[in-house]
Amino acid sequence: MNIVLLDPRQTESELWSISSKRQLEHLRQHVDVQVGDTLKVGIREGKRYLTQIVEITDQVIRIQSIQEESVPKKLPVTLIVALPRPKVLRRLIMDAVTIGVEKIILLHSYRVEKSYWQSPFLQQLDQYITLGLEQAGDTIAPKIELYKRFKPFVEDVLPTLISENYPAYVAHPYVDAKMPYAIEHGCSVIIGPEGGFIPYEIDLLIKNGCQGVSLGNRILRTETAISYVLGRLFSAS
Amino acid sequence: MNIVLLDPRQTESELWSISSKRQLEHLRQHVDVQVGDTLKVGIREGKRYLTQIVEITDQVIRIQSIQEESVPKKLPVTLIVALPRPKVLRRLIMDAVTIGVEKIILLHSYRVEKSYWQSPFLQQLDQYITLGLEQAGDTIAPKIELYKRFKPFVEDVLPTLISENYPAYVAHPYVDAKMPYAIEHGCSVIIGPEGGFIPYEIDLLIKNGCQGVSLGNRILRTETAISYVLGRLFSAS
Numbered sequence: 001m002n003i004v005l006l007d008p009r010q011t012e013s014e015l016w017s018i019s020s021k022r023q024l025e026h027l028r029q030h031v032d033v034q035v036g037d038t039l040k041v042g043i044r045e046g047k048r049y050l051t052q053i054v055e056i057t058d059q060v061i062r063i064q065s066i067q068e069e070s071v072p073k074k075l076p077v078t079l080i081v082a083l084p085r086p087k088v089l090r091r092l093i094m095d096a097v098t099i100g101v102e103k104i105i106l107l108h109s110y111r112v113e114k115s116y117w118q119s120p121f122l123q124q125l126d127q128y129i130t131l132g133l134e135q136a137g138d139t140i141a142p143k144i145e146l147y148k149r150f151k152p153f154v155e156d157v158l159p160t161l162i163s164e165n166y167p168a169y170v171a172h173p174y175v176d177a178k179m180p181y182a183i184e185h186g187c188s189v190i191i192g193p194e195g196g197f198i199p200y201e202i203d204l205l206i207k208n209g210c211q212g213v214s215l216g217n218r219i220l221r222t223e224t225a226i227s228y229v230l231g232r233l234f235s236a237s
Numbered sequence: 238m239n240i241v242l243l244d245p246r247q248t249e250s251e252l253w254s255i256s257s258k259r260q261l262e263h264l265r266q267h268v269d270v271q272v273g274d275t276l277k278v279g280i281r282e283g284k285r286y287l288t289q290i291v292e293i294t295d296q297v298i299r300i301q302s303i304q305e306e307s308v309p310k311k312l313p314v315t316l317i318v319a320l321p322r323p324k325v326l327r328r329l330i331m332d333a334v335t336i337g338v339e340k341i342i343l344l345h346s347y348r349v350e351k352s353y354w355q356s357p358f359l360q361q362l363d364q365y366i367t368l369g370l371e372q373a374g375d376t377i378a379p380k381i382e383l384y385k386r387f388k389p390f391v392e393d394v395l396p397t398l399i400s401e402n403y404p405a406y407v408a409h410p411y412v413d414a415k416m417p418y419a420i421e422h423g424c425s426v427i428i429g430p431e432g433g434f435i436p437y438e439i440d441l442l443i444k445n446g447c448q449g450v451s452l453g454n455r456i457l458r459t460e461t462a463i464s465y466v467l468g469r470l471f472s473a474s
Contacts, residue, residue: 002456072454095461136455181472182418216474217309218373219239224332224464227457231468235418237453 001026001134003040003048011043015054018061027061039063042139044130047071071139074102075234076186078161080168082109082193083146084222086119090128092223096142097132099230102186103143108150109201111193117148150201154208161188162209169233170205171225172197172212179213179229182236189233191225238263238371240277240285248280252291255298264298276300279376281367284308308376312337312471313423315398317405319346319430320383321459323356327365329460333379334369336467339423340380345387346438348430354385391441398425399446406470407442408462409434409449416450416466419473426470428462 004027010017018024018041027033035053041063042048048071051063079101084092096104108117129141147153162168168188169179173196190210197205206212220228241264247254255261255278264270272290278300279285285308288300316338321329333341345354366378384390399405405425406416410433427447434442443449457465 070454095458098455098457098461099465100455135458138455217307218335218337218375220335220464221332221372224335227461227464228336228468231465232472235469235472 001030001131002137003042003134003139005042005044005130005134005139008043008046015062015064016041016051018063019059024059024061033061038066040069040137041065042071042133042137044133044139045141046139048137048139072100072137074138074140074142075100075230075237076166077101077230077233078103078105078186078188079226079230080105080107080158080188080190081222081226082107082191082197083112083116084193085113086116086121088223089119089121090124090131092226093125093128093144094132094135095223095227097129097138098136099227100136100138101142101230103145105153106144106146107153108148109193110150110198111195122146151204154201154204158188158205159209168205168210169213170197170202170210171215171229172202173214173217173219175212175214177211177213179215179232181232183233184236187233189226189229191222191229194222238267238368239374240279240371240376242279242281242367242371242376245280245283252299252301253278253288255300256296261296261298270298275303277306277374278302279308279370279374281370281376282378283376285374285376309337309374311339311375311377311379312467312474313403314338314467314470315340315342315423315425316463316467317342317344317395317425317427318459318463319344319428319434320349320353321430322350323353323358325460326356326358327361327368329463330362330365330381331369331372332460332464334366334375335373336464337373337375338379338467340382342390343381343383344390345385346430347387347435348432359383387438388441391438391445395425395442395445395447405442405447406450407434407439407447408452408466409439410451410454410456412449412451414448414450416452416469418469420470421473424470426463426466428459428466431459 037053039051041051048069049065055062083106165185170190274290276288278288285306286302287304292299320343402422407427
């Protein structure tokens, strides 16, 4: 947690209040906060501030704003990823948010188990976003969309996301073209499930405007591939 | 698991044997292997082969080699990382190995809890390496070294790793120089603990030849930073 993210309602009085149990525990145990300390705070969907702690009780920490700080920019990228196993979902969303992905699309695919769509973890996406924002020092949540059917998404939605200055790259081990790097435009990045997309899916993606690109002959786990690819694509920024 | 990694002793007869419980379970449950199927296999510290399954029993799967396959190259990088929390260690080592890091150094730092060095997980590094190699399709383990004292490492060991064509970059949020990208030489990459290196440590690293470089104003978790940085540095390869 590199900033404490507050709901706008917590910042309506002159003194702002931190009252979430998770945040209070973190501040007590990991940061050992004291009255007078400064604290970086963000307002969800709003600005970021350096604040000072003016009161600490069991239930609440009260702070006052000292000065505004800048909110980090997002990367101009739509991450389209096959829905991962529930235990990977939290880390994946948190990392994508931390890195600054603008929009996340969770997609069904042949090798995604149907049961993943029933996972209670899918109800907690907003919590994972909060954790990612607090890690990054960001305040603006990315958009998240879920598509439970592969073909209608690829045929009807995906083409509307693609343009000359906003291509879509699908990571695929068996093509010659390499994943580009240091790009200076936005793009969509499509990452398959464990075991990869099946040939039918790759064909459909490419038929609908995606560029199949290789990351070399090492096969990375989904979560690892996401940060590796984003580090590569946006190395110039 | 994208290849099955065997000990050389399992490949001394004409038919090779897969007998590890973990590997047998994976092949039965996730791959549903049958006699006649092909299987990618690597020999630890040796070559990689496409093989065919000739016998499946409860205790063993026997295979015969069909043809040699190429082992992916390593990245010319030494990853020097503050010892992470035990539960992160497995993922971190596995990911670094999967991405192809040539050498990994686990280092103490002020913000590393001393208890981490007592963790039983540190006895399992070889297992984590195996998992990373099997994920990547690699057969050659990276070297791993552990340094429980920061200052002697930085003053006595680190300078011997640095040369004109093999610089050392330390990720540090508060400098102007950016982490380079698409480099065409080897390097060391130094990643701090959660909470970062303390100023004394950063100063000592820089005094001993490291370049402090920034990854932008988002603060990534250690594991995320590793794949993000490696994707960026080696984007041209």
